[in-house]
Amino acid sequence: MLSLFLMAAQAASVAPVPAQCTIIAQKSDRGQELVGSCEKSAVMLGLATEFESATNAATGSVVAVVKRDSETHVLLVRPTVDGEALFEDITASLAKQVGRSPDARLSGLSIALKDFSEGGVIGVSFTGVESKSESMQSGSLSVTTLIANEARRAALPQEKPRVVNVVAEGRGAERK
Numbered sequence: 001m002l003s004l005f006l007m008a009a010q011a012a013s014v015a016p017v018p019a020q021c022t023i024i025a026q027k028s029d030r031g032q033e034l035v036g037s038c039e040k041s042a043v044m045l046g047l048a049t050e051f052e053s054a055t056n057a058a059t060g061s062v063v064a065v066v067k068r069d070s071e072t073h074v075l076l077v078r079p080t081v082d083g084e085a086l087f088e089d090i091t092a093s094l095a096k097q098v099g100r101s102p103d104a105r106l107s108g109l110s111i112a113l114k115d116f117s118e119g120g121v122i123g124v125s126f127t128g129v130e131s132k133s134e135s136m137q138s139g140s141l142s143v144t145t146l147i148a149n150e151a152r153r154a155a156l157p158q159e160k161p162r163v164v165n166v167v168a169e170g171r172g173a174e175r176k
Contacts, residue, residue: 018060019079023053034066036077038085045075045087054113056120061143063090063122065111072106074122076143090141094124097139120144 019039025032025048034045038060045066053064061078076088092102098109112123125138 018058019083020055020057020060021062021077021079021085022055023051023062023064023077025051031068034064034075036062036064036075036085036087038077038079039083041083041085043077043085043087045077052113054116056116056118056143059120059144059147061120061147063113063116063143065113070107072109072111074106074111078143078147090122090146093146094122094139094141097124097141098126098137099139115140116143 021036021038023045024035024037024042026035027033028047031047031049032051034048034051036043036045045064046068048064048066048068051064051066053062055062059078061076064075064077066073066075073089073091074094076090078086078088080086091106094111095102095104095106095109100109106124108127110125110127112125115121115123120143121140122143123138123140
């Protein structure tokens with residue numbers, strides 16, 4: 001009886017493996033058309049002149065560094081609880097990790113995906129002259145933490161709307 005209870009407890013404590021997402025590139029006359037695909041759906045990521053991607057099996061997510069003309073974007077495709085594909089452009093978040101404005105984009109920055117497969121971390125650092133300056137910092141963005149924070153926000157109870165009775169000095173309650 002005790003062993004049955006322990007087996008049930010172990011089964012409940014093992015997290016289910018999330019649906020795995022992939023990025024599919026289809027050649028077209030304008031470049032490569034990228035599609036992010038998960039178990040139950042797919043999302044269009046747009047055109048790319050070149051791209052590099054990495055997959056994190058623990059979260060089921062895939063990230064791609066996409067170059068379009070002179071711009072670089074970092075795109076994340078991850079599964080929802082239902083196995084649907086969820087697409088996020090995390091370019092602005094990566095720019096903020098090194099102290100840049102979200103609108104500054106990624107010019108002059110190097111994006112490293114080498115730690116993404118194991119730990120879910122995307123590295124970002126300066127290239128060229130900026131990389132030699134001590135005031136310039138490198139940074140990273142953890143997709144695992146990003147997903148965990150979103151799950152915590154979703155678990156919070158919905159806040160009910162508040163009605164406030166405004167009283168003007170010497171006049172009583174305001175009428176609407």
